[in-house]
Amino acid sequence: MSAATVTPAERIDVDAIRAEFPVLHQQVHGKPLVYLDNAATKHKPRAVIDSQTHYYEHDNANIHRGVHLLSCRATDAYEGARARVRRFLNAAEDAEILFTRGTTEGINRVARSYGELLAAGDEILITHMEHHSNIVPWQMLAKRKGTVLKVAPIDDAGQLDVAAFERLLSPRTKLVSIVHQSNSLGTINPIAELIAKAHAVGAVVLVDAAQSCSHLKVDVRALDADFVVLSSHKLYGPTGVGVLYGKRALLDRMPPDEGGGDMILSVTFEKTIYNKLPHKFEAGTPNIAGVIGLGAAIEWVESKGLDAIAAHEDDVLRYGTQKLCEIPGVRIIGTATHKASVLSFTLGEIHPHDVGTVLDMEGVAIRTGHHCTQPVMDRFGVPATARASLAVYNTRADIDALCAALHKAIEVLG
């Protein structure tokens, strides 16, 4: 992968990076915090925290309407963040960047709004490794419009069966919604190839980039993606903010799914004229501070470099995979050739929830459960897994702490 192109000079100085994250420097239950729950949410560097504080202390005002200076500054900061997201995703224009509450809202918005353009019998294709947020909205659409949901299978390593995916594509397929990187398995899908295959039958493609965008370049024009969704908080930004990218040609055709202030040009009781993009899809006062924080987060990520971040995480992932395999009873769930940042596993017959509690007492924070991917758990015949997931601030020492805590779990529960 592209990580191989990182030169020594561009390598991550992980000690310097850790110093930028205030939350990492604390003890939990009397032990130094080892945070390995980054697929759930990542911590925020000082620059992101400061950007929000600065906004509230200096610029706080509503956007797009005031004539006063603070409103102008707030609007500039908000729209500046939109321009930064546009460059980050290499979109053609700012108006194609819509702010949402997060990935989940982005997918729901496409299902509600683009879904209005679909008819009974139209097919939507997803994969077996999707997060519940990329399953349930399509089930809701199926109920509402009579569309049909199809699911492409995965193999025992947690990789998409691309041949089966291709067989499920047909002229009836109107929309393909696929995850770029699986949150519970770590699998990276060959997204460009899948988009090309979907386009060949005339389907539009939504890419869930929630897990991938913090270490993989998502270039919407190089990929020719129709929709891309992501969450700020998985990209070192604040919670409650996300992005829905859509091609203008599609967004222009789509009806707004929420009415209110800011999304209109004129309102009378007889007739309302909707605002132009992107405002058509941003009714009401948005999370202004959150959007500004997202802009700061992207600036921070770009200053480290996605390739350098990926190279660092890959080193820790390889080390972690090797170390976990040395522990008796560990079964790694998700062994795709192309994967990143996620170590999902079970530990003998010990339930992952019990593993999680013992690890917590040792200061090690992981996620346990089905990770909002119950079909994946069913596929592998487990009710849940323990999941350690990485960010740029994790180290090999974090893996050593994880392994020591797992030995403790075996001692207490084994």
Next chain:
Amino acid sequence: MSDLRDLYQDLILDHGKKPRNFRKDDACTHHAEGFNPLCGDQIALFLRVSQDGKVEDACFQGKGCAISTASASMMTAAVKGMTVEEARRLFVRFRDLITGVDPSTSDSELGKLAVFDGIREYPNRIKCAALPWHALTTALDGNADPVSTE
């Protein structure tokens, strides 16, 4: 913070690994299903309640962590032979124990269930212990809807 052994006491680990009354009862009079969406735990509880309101049999199936499995195992053992009213009273007593509303364990009513005393130090595990008991009250209420910890 207390020691892990306060949570994972030997009796709990024993019931977690070798649950008692772990079977299905197709001829049950009362039935309920419980889910913990947080961790994926699920339990199906089966009761046989006699005409005069006595719990003649209680058993369960499902998958869950050591805490919820041990809780279901010990609950089914405890309520067997009780009247419905006694079982409901025991639920309230158990709930008050694990949530810390009434942490005393000196009374005889709880019996072996007092072993769950340590769980209130682990707030995010209380739901695990409570799930089978919520299924119990749901079953006794004759409610067909699955119960959830959320």
